[in-house]
Amino acid sequence: MRPTPADRAEASAQTPRIRACPRCGADTLTARTPDRVAAVDVRADPRPIDPACAPPGRLLWCLVEGDHIPARIRWRDRWHATACTHPVLIDHHCQPQPVQETLL
Numbered sequence: 001m002r003p004t005p006a007d008r009a010e011a012s013a014q015t016p017r018i019r020a021c022p023r024c025g026a027d028t029l030t031a032r033t034p035d036r037v038a039a040v041d042v043r044a045d046p047r048p049i050d051p052a053c054a055p056p057g058r059l060l061w062c063l064v065e066g067d068h069i070p071a072r073i074r075w076r077d078r079w080h081a082t083a084c085t086h087p088v089l090i091d092h093h094c095q096p097q098p099v100q101e102t103l104l
């Protein structure tokens, strides 16, 4: 079966890409999760982190890559996390903007 244009658009949306965050301008890795039902558009920091050092309350994602499959960002649930060997990405949170004005 040949992929339809909709399939191609979906595959494209799922391909991780570096894009600037529209709010803070930092480099972020964006992709849609490959879930048929509850796909999520992820914006993560581009550098993998050590999940043991992740701040509490931040979402973590797996960067799943294979020799023969395109890279995908996947939801990292706590069951998967116990056996996970993927690079782990953390949800992007904008850094506080440096204060431009001085209050004198």
Ligand SMILES: [Zn+2]
Pocket (backbone or CB within 6 Å): 062, 063, 076, 080, 084, 085, 086
């Ligand atoms: Zn994983």
Ligand SMILES: [Zn+2]
Pocket (backbone or CB within 6 Å): 021, 022, 023, 024, 025, 026, 092, 093, 094, 095
């Ligand atoms: Zn940001």
